[in-house]
Amino acid sequence: MKLLYWLDEWLTLSHDEQQTRLPMSGGDLLGDVFVKYHFIDINKPLLFTFSPAGTNYQEHDLNDEFSPWGFQLAQKQQVNVIAFQHLGISNWFRHRNLLFFLEQLAPLITPFNERLGYGLSRGGFAVGAFANLLKLDKVLLFHPVSTKNKALAPWDDRSSTDIAQQFDWEQDYHDLDLGNAKGHIIYDPTNRIDRMHAKRYSQLTHLRVFGMGHGTHATYLSKFGFYKQVAVDFIRDQQIDIAQFRLQTKTLRFKEDYYKRLNRANKSSPHRLDLLSKAHNILIDEKHAHVQEHQANIDIQPLIDVALKHQEQHPKDAIQLLEVAQQLAPDDPLVEHKLKQLK
Known part of the structure; x- marks a missing residue:
């Protein structure tokens, strides 16, 4: 030793x-x-x-x-x-x-x-x-x-x-x-x-x-x-x-498979499944309005940074992350440019 x-x-x-x-x-x-x-x-x-x-x-x-x-x-x-x-x-x-x-x-x-x-x-x-x-x-x-x-x-x-x-x-x-x-x-x-x-x-x-x-x-x-x-x-x-950590993890809410994962985790609880279904439906109805209302205050730079970091080794994953960023900021020129490059 x-x-x-x-x-x-x-x-x-x-x-x-x-x-x-x-x-x-x-x-x-x-x-x-x-x-x-x-x-x-x-x-x-x-x-x-x-x-x-x-x-x-x-x-x-x-x-x-x-x-x-x-x-x-x-x-x-x-x-x-x-x-x-x-x-x-x-x-x-x-x-x-x-x-x-x-x-x-x-x-x-x-x-x-x-x-x-x-x-x-x-x-x-x-x-x-x-x-x-x-x-x-x-x-x-x-x-x-x-x-x-x-x-x-x-x-x-x-x-x-x-x-x-x-x-x-x-x-x-x-x-x-x-x-x-x-x-x-x-x-x-x-x-x-x-x-x-x-x-x-x-x-x-x-x-x-x-x-x-x-x-x-x-x-x-x-x-x-x-x-x-x-x-x-x-x-x-x-x-x-x-605060930044919670902001980053909130991007989960914009992914459909997030709710599928939660449904599997709570399959033995009808009460929780019902709550998840209601939350999901509310999100679908309000998602577009929410993004439009808050997109000026949403910092998508962490998403872009991670996507650029992994674009060579994991281009498909980078594309998915940039698509999430585009949902949050539809008019961002950098996101649009990078998506065209990777696709």
Whole structure:
């Protein structure tokens, strides 16, 4: 564990001497978790990221160029980062080597005054479970799991819960322990299990996105980079522009598949389905008038920026986003020009 030895020596230096030893980077294998770190400036935040589910990386996939989830995003924002990537499919960051590493690491990172945590789903669980140990100041969590301990979360009947029982959910770090951390949790309240997990993060600011679903790429918004932008704001500024976030997520209301998704999520509740139907019909009747009334005040630039960013790799997605922008601002010449180019 090269990082622990390096930090132990580095900690004995003066502040100025510590800065002269940077940048420093490297990686280690901690049982079934790979950690990669990069320190650039002692005066900048230290970000911890933990990977979500959805990958099946193995030890033979690791090389000098391999980057764990969130690592490159942190580098682009020019902050210090320690990123953890789980190996295998069923992995809940429970390996004893990882726990030992984190316990030894915690007292060695005192020079970093601002410590952040960022994770989705399974990665969000890890951020929450280790937040107090690492003395995180702020966290950003997308639809995190709080625990897979059936006694604490008996309502979590996902198949992943049964699979996760191969691990120890009684000993240390098996449940959320935020300590004094503040921050935001983003989730879809129509997802019953996500909603129940979110309730257990009572000290965080809750941002609810109806129709978001559960998953790293849950909706078309995440494909266009909206949620990535939230993470960028959090990493760069240690805060989220909530008003802008809500404005961006409101574009969901202009997509027909948004209501289809909500209908599926609420299919067992006739009352909610009736309310959704009424809301949808009202929107259809008022949409045109609403857009005409407010189009002068609608800022479509974030939509255009994301579309332009992804136009080469995802031209079809860029076209869809520009079409939404055109609905909001029918007379915008840039939108019309870009649509003609891409089509």
